[in-house]
Amino acid sequence: MNFKISVTKYNRIDFIFATALFLFNTLLLILFARYYNSFLTISILGYSFKESAIFLYVVLFVILILRKQKLESIGITNRNIWKSSLLGLVIGLGILISAIIISVINNLAFRGIEYLVYGIIFYTFEIALIEELIFRGFILTRFVGFFKSKALGIVLSGVLFMLMHIPFQMAIHHMGLIEFIRYDIVHLLLTFVYHLMFTVLFFKYNNIMTPMIVHIFLNLSFLLFV
Numbered sequence: 119m120n121f122k123i124s125v126t127k128y129n130r131i132d133f134i135f136a137t138a139l140f141l142f143n144t145l146l147l148i149l150f151a152r153y154y155n156s157f158l159t160i161s162i163l164g165y166s167f168k169e170s171a172i173f174l175y176v177v178l179f180v181i182l183i184l185r186k187q188k189l190e191s192i193g194i195t196n197r198n199i200w201k202s203s204l205l206g207l208v209i210g211l212g213i214l215i216s217a218i219i220i221s222v223i224n225n226l227a228f229r230g231i232e233y234l235v236y237g238i239i240f241y242t243f244e245i246a247l248i249e250e251l252i253f254r255g256f257i258l259t260r261f262v263g264f265f266k267s268k269a270l271g272i273v274l275s276g277v278l279f280m281l282m283h284i285p286f287q288m289a290i291h292h293m294g295l296i297e298f299i300r301y302d303i304v305h306l307l308l309t310f311v312y313h314l315m316f317t318v319l320f321f322k323y324n325n326i327m328t329p330m331i332v333h334i335f336l337n338l339s340f341l342l343f344v
Contacts, residue, residue, distance in 0.1 A: 206332050
């Protein structure tokens with residue numbers, strides 16, 4: 119795993135910003151889940167994360183400006199963009215094709231082309247891109263720099279990535295914390311495994327494109343068939 123992004127300059131202030139960004143992201147998801155019904159739209163997906171995604175993009179880039187850090191520090195770069203994009207497409211398509219084959223074997227119904235188109239847009243800008251920028255591009259790198267340990271930074275940012283999914287899912291399933299964890303423990307553990315995979319892909323070229331593309335296809339593979 120090549121880790122070419124310089125993280126030695128990240129300090130306690132960057133760690134505090136990374137933690138605050140995680141808390142802000144989680145708070146938005148909690149609020150969104152609480153008022154889930156009032157945010158329903160005519161979207162093919164039934165609901166929209168536009169409001170929270172926009173806030174997160176703005177807050178992330180404001181932090182970069184305040185810390186005088188470049189976009190490259192969160193993986194937005196032209197360097198190795200074609201290699202990283204191709205790798206993401208190959209892995210992502212492999213995941214999607216495997217999911218399609220399994221769905222066909224199990225006689226699941228395809229949601230339709232319209233869902234696919236809206237799904238790609240939704241998972242790109244409102245899920246995959248912002249989550250990769252926050253958790254792999256920002257939190258992971260700042261944690262590694264602050265703790266001076268790649269392993270510890272990876273594990274802690276992975277735990278936060280896993281925990282981030284709990285409030286919203288817990289609310290829409292109308293479950294308490296303990297009940298939900300028992301119900302969703304396998305998915306939560308898989309979320310941590312996905313973080314490890316996305317991290318390896320991010321470190322490969324130090325470019326956010328690879329994990330973002332794989333993240334999009336992974337989400338689509340779960341929801342294109344019912």
